[in-house]
Amino acid sequence: MILALDTSSEACSAAVWTPNGCFSRFELTPKAHTQLILPMIEQVLLEANVTLQQIEAIAFGCGPGAFTGVRIATGVAQGLALAADKRLIPVSTLAAMAQQAYQTQQAEQVLVALDARMGEVYWGSYGLIDGRMQPLMAECVIAPNDAPLPPAVASSWVGVGNGWRQYEALLMPRFVNYLTDIQTDCLPNATYVAQLAVYAYQQGELIDPALVEPVYLRNKVALTTLERTALKP
Amino acid sequence: MITLGIETSCDESGVAVYSTKQGLLSHQLFSQIKLHAEYGGVVPELASRDHIRRVLPLIKQTLKEADLTLADIDGIAYTAGPGLIGALMTGASIARSLAWGLNIPAVGVHHMEGHLLAPLLEPNPPQFPFVALLVSGGHTMLVDVPRLGEYHLLGESVDDAAGEAFDKTAKLLGLDYPGGPLLAKLALQGRSGLYRFPRPMTDRPGCDFSFSGLKTSTLTAWQNSTQTEQDKADIARAFEEAVVDTLTIKCRRAIEQTGRKQLVVAGGVGANQRLRAQLATLPAQVFFPRLEFCTDNGAMIALAGALRLAAGAMEPPIIQVRPRWPLMELSAA
Numbered sequence A: 001m002i003l004a005l006d007t008s009s010e011a012c013s014a015a016v017w018t019p020n021g022c023f024s025r026f027e028l029t030p031k032a033h034t035q036l037i038l039p040m041i042e043q044v045l046l047e048a049n050v051t052l053q054q055i056e057a058i059a060f061g062c063g064p065g066a067f068t069g070v071r072i073a074t075g076v077a078q079g080l081a082l083a084a085d086k087r088l089i090p091v092s093t094l095a096a097m098a099q100q101a102y103q104t105q106q107a108e109q110v111l112v113a114l115d116a117r118m119g120e121v122y123w124g125s126y127g128l129i130d131g132r133m134q135p136l137m138a139e140c141v142i143a144p145n146d147a148p149l150p151p152a153v154a155s156s157w158v159g160v161g162n163g164w165r166q167y168e169a170l171l172m173p174r175f176v177n178y179l180t181d182i183q184t185d186c187l188p189n190a191t192y193v194a195q196l197a198v199y200a201y202q203q204g205e206l207i208d209p210a211l212v213e214p215v216y217l218r219n220k221v222a223l224t225t226l227e228r229t230a231l232k233p
Numbered sequence B: 001m002i003t004l005g006i007e008t009s010c011d012e013s014g015v016a017v018y019s020t021k022q023g024l025l026s027h028q029l030f031s032q033i034k035l036h037a038e039y040g041g042v043v044p045e046l047a048s049r050d051h052i053r054r055v056l057p058l059i060k061q062t063l064k065e066a067d068l069t070l071a072d073i074d075g076i077a078y079t080a081g082p083g084l085i086g087a088l089m090t091g092a093s094i095a096r097s098l099a100w101g102l103n104i105p106a107v108g109v110h111h112m113e114g115h116l117l118a119p120l121l122e123p124n125p126p127q128f129p130f131v132a133l134l135v136s137g138g139h140t141m142l143v144d145v146p147r148l149g150e151y152h153l154l155g156e157s158v159d160d161a162a163g164e165a166f167d168k169t170a171k172l173l174g175l176d177y178p179g180g181p182l183l184a185k186l187a188l189q190g191r192s193g194l195y196r197f198p199r200p201m202t203d204r205p206g207c208d209f210s211f212s213g214l215k216t217s218t219l220t221a222w223q224n225s226t227q228t229e230q231d232k233a234d235i236a237r238a239f240e241e242a243v244v245d246t247l248t249i250k251c252r253r254a255i256e257q258t259g260r261k262q263l264v265v266a267g268g269v270g271a272n273q274r275l276r277a278q279l280a281t282l283p284a285q286v287f288f289p290r291l292e293f294c295t296d297n298g299a300m301i302a303l304a305g306a307l308r309l310a311a312g313a314m315e316p317p318i319i320q321v322r323p324r325w326p327l328m329e330l331s332a333a
């Protein structure tokens, strides 16, 4: 049994995966994650009739996504894991979106583009391997113009994520011949974080809560004093 | 009641365990000063990124040092504000979820209440009522404290905080980041009486402060000097004397105005030796935290939280922070 949570986007979600089914909550709640996440977790545990103690591992959407949101998920997962002496399963938000496209639309090749602001997208490509969506390349933050084209041989991809809407004009000319469908409304969802975590759990991919780190992808967030002086004319 | 306290409002991660029976049991601090040094100031996003790395290991160390496990903890206190929103949120997310998972109460502590109560961590603590001088990087205020949680503002800075004035002036004099403590160190080598800067707002009634003009006076003096190391030290000395005199004059007024017999000094500038020496001459018993509890730390948060929890503080399982939160809005415990 796995508890999963995600607060990396304007959506907030929690899910409990059990062999009898997945119990979940998903709400679009810009800025109210911190109010909702613990009550949501309480509800899904109650519905699943499972206590935090009975959970085998806690999974969370570890990013990429909004920095603060990704940290809230990490912090909540850390706090719960420490309290209940559990280990954590960090799950990529992009992978969870690809998994959702697979489970809901049978998409087997997915290009995820999540708006990263500052003219960039969080980018990843995923394919169906061993019954679940797995990365075909390292996730990155990239300008839409530089997003790598998929290998030409298999050109039936599904584009997923709000990056496809935000940067449509830049992405479509290059990708239109590869795509069979685009789902711009998809956001990371704890249900699919849980689904991927079940596989990770079976592989023993569990991490000590003190050692997990959010995945930001964008790692240069400020200029040093030297860099600022170098910029001055 | 044994309380775990977590502080992450700015650039230090602090964790401590405080017992209402036995006092402070253990505390740990990780300072991010090195991380922000090359940026010339605290970068909020980097501060948050570091807190999430540090807090869990610090909790483990702190419990180990006190020879306790989480099962011994009765409540969790965390800094809920004021401070950097992302930094606060990191500590609050961990702390609130930890308390929820352990099924124990949590309380969001006001960072400045934490500072203000820090002298209560010492062997001979002050008794309510008292007057408090809060002098930190973000605040300079004089507060009348009739009892726990009741704060009446007597005066505050209308511009820069005292610590901010130390830091900005240090920067103008070319000292490394963070400059406040370095400026104070340099002032020790300075000679008294070679420069004299104004004691702002002391000619007016009341307990308000203004420190932003002092940095201009200092810069002008520096530019007009021969700019030797000795000049720099002399100017640092004069700056420090001006700040310390001003704080002392206003503290004397606050004591006279309220008739309180005790003065509590808290916040980073409270580490300043000249200030400590000069305030000791006032007609009141003066209380300081030990030097390491003048600046941000987990111990003061564990203490303030323990007092509030012992008084019955409760909060729902909601993660909430208040980056801006006037101390006067607190209600008595």
Ligand SMILES: Nc1ncnc2c1ncn2[C@@H]1O[C@H](COP(=O)(O)OP(=O)(O)OP(=O)(O)O)[C@@H](O)[C@H]1O
Pocket: B010, B082, B083, B111, B115, B135, B136, B137, B138, B139, B162, B163, B164, B166, B167, B178, B179, B180, B181, B184, B267, B268, B269, B270, B271, B272, B273, B294, B295, B296
């Ligand atoms: N010996 C000293 N003399 C003068 N100033 C000092 C000394 N040591 C520290 N400071 C100043 O104390 C400040 C740091 O104190 P503290 O950590 O309490 O402030 P803060 O947490 O940044 O601000 P706040 O608590 O208001 O949010 C800095 O401005 C620093 O320059």
Ligand SMILES: [Mg+2]
Pocket: B111, B115, B136, B137, B295, B296
């Ligand atoms: Mg402080």
